[in-house]
Structure formats: C-alpha cells, structure tokens
Amino acid sequence: ETGVTQTPRHLVMGMTNKKSLKCEQHLGHNAMYWYKQSAKKPLELMFVYNFKEQTENNSVPSRFSPECPNSSHLFLHLHTLQPEDSALYLCASSQVQASDYEQYFGPGTRLTVT
Amino acid sequence: GIQVEQSPPDLILQEGANSTLRCNFSDSVNNLQWFHQNPWGQLINLFYIPSGTKQNGRLSATTVATERYSLLYISSSQTTDSGVYFCAVERDDKIIFGKGTRLHILP
Numbered sequence: 001e002t003g004v005t006q007t008p009r010h011l012v013m014g015m016t017n018k019k020s021l022k023c024e025q026h027l028g029h030n031a032m033y034w035y036k037q038s039a040k041k042p043l044e045l046m047f048v049y050n051f052k053e054q055t056e057n058n059s060v061p062s063r064f065s066p067e068c069p070n071s072s073h074l075f076l077h078l079h080t081l082q083p084e085d086s087a088l089y090l091c092a093s094s095q096v097q098a099s100d101y102e103q104y105f106g107p108g109t110r111l112t113v114t
Numbered sequence: 115g116i117q118v119e120q121s122p123p124d125l126i127l128q129e130g131a132n133s134t135l136r137c138n139f140s141d142s143v144n145n146l147q148w149f150h151q152n153p154w155g156q157l158i159n160l161f162y163i164p165s166g167t168k169q170n171g172r173l174s175a176t177t178v179a180t181e182r183y184s185l186l187y188i189s190s191s192q193t194t195d196s197g198v199y200f201c202a203v204e205r206d207d208k209i210i211f212g213k214g215t216r217l218h219i220l221p
Binding site for chain 2: 033037042043045048055056088090092101102103104105107108110
C-alpha cells in the first residue's frame with residue numbers, strides 16, 4: 001500500500017467501550033498527526049509526534065490516548081468516550097526537515113459514539 | 115495565535131465556470147498548503163506553496179507571503195471538484211487550518 005492508511009474506516013462504539021484507531025504511513029516520514037473534524041467545525045489538531053516523541057497535545061481529554069511505537073505507526077486509544085466525541089478522525093504524516101511540513105492525510109475514521 | 119480566514123465560506127457554481135478561493139493569514143508563516151476534502155471526508159493534498167505560483171492541470175495557486183494571502187484558482191469546474199477546500203499554515207511548529215470554502219458544482 002502507498003500513502004497513509006487508517007483503520008477502521010467506520011466505528012460505532014458505546015460510551016463504556018475501549019477501541020483503538022490505527023494509522024500507518026508508507027511514505028518514510030518522521031512526523032505523524034491526529035486531527036479531529038467535528039460537524040461544522042474547523043479541523044482541530046490533537047497530537048503531534050516527531051521521531052516517535054510527542055511534541056504537541058492540544059488540551060485533548062485523557063479519554064483519548066495516543067501511541068506511536070515507531071515512525072510508521074500511530075494509534076489513538078479510545079475509552080469512555082462521550083457522544084460529542086463523534087467525529088471524523090484524520091491521521092497525517094510529514095517529513096519534518098528544515099522548515100518543511102508538507103502533510104499527507106489518510107482517509108479518516110468516522111467515529112460514532114452512542 | 116495566527117488567524118486563518120478563508121473566503122467565501124460557500125460557493126455554488128455551474129459546471130464549466132472558473133473560481134477563485136482566498137486564504138488570508140494574520141501573521142507571517144513558514145508554510146502553506148491547500149487541501150480538497152471530498153464528500154467522503156478524504157483530504158487530498160493540492161498544493162504545498164509557501165510562496166510563488168504553482169499549477170497542476172485545471173488548478174493553480176499563488177501565495178503572496180509578504181501580503182499574507184494565498185489564492186486557489188479552479189478553471190473549467192467539474193462536478194468532481196465539489197467539496198470543501200482548506201488552507202493550512204504553519205509557523206513555529208504549529209499548524210492552523212482555516213474553516214474552509216464549501217464548493218458545490220452544479221451539473
């Protein structure tokens with residue numbers, strides 16, 4: 001596969017469930033990102049990992065827990081979510097060198113919390 | 115922080131028409147990207163254009179960094195161009211997206 005892949009593409013979960021979103025990039029990039037896109041809101045940057053180290057956490061609730069085991073994989077672990085967490089979750093990657101931050105996005109996971 | 119404003123917020127055009135989408139930003143930035151989000155949510159990278167002009171088929175973009183704006187031109191619109199167009203800027207390792215322009219091309 002090429003580019004950035006995300007699984008699952010759709011997820012319905014109850015508020016007491018625990019699930020994980022997976023992102024994999026096949027571009028040889030060294031930075032990965034999680035974004036949240038809610039209805040009628042701009043894209044919100046949630047987490048940034050550079051060289052597997054978390055460099056940004058934009059005041060995201062602790063019910064969202066990221067994990068970056070290597071520069072190609074990024075997970076978002078979900079537990080005790082709320083209905084307002086229903087959104088499209090997008091993963092992106094980039095090769096961060098000098099001042100280059102060109103991002104490539106995966107297809108997203110559409111999450112519904114019931 | 116940097117403010118990113120896109121205009122117009124919504125645009126409805128007939129197939130074959132041309133359009134210009136604008137992205138203004140409130141401070142100097144290191145990088146700027148244009149994306150197209152299709153109706154299925156996929157964000158497609160259109161241009162990486164911190165400055166200057168680029169063209170790719172019917173699409174072109176110009177960023178005038180000194181005046182803090184970027185323009186995306188779409189010529190001879192097709193229904194497949196429908197969706198939301200976002201610009202995103204980067205400065206000090208922070209990436210900020212605009213709210214997007216929703217484009218609807220009528221057949």
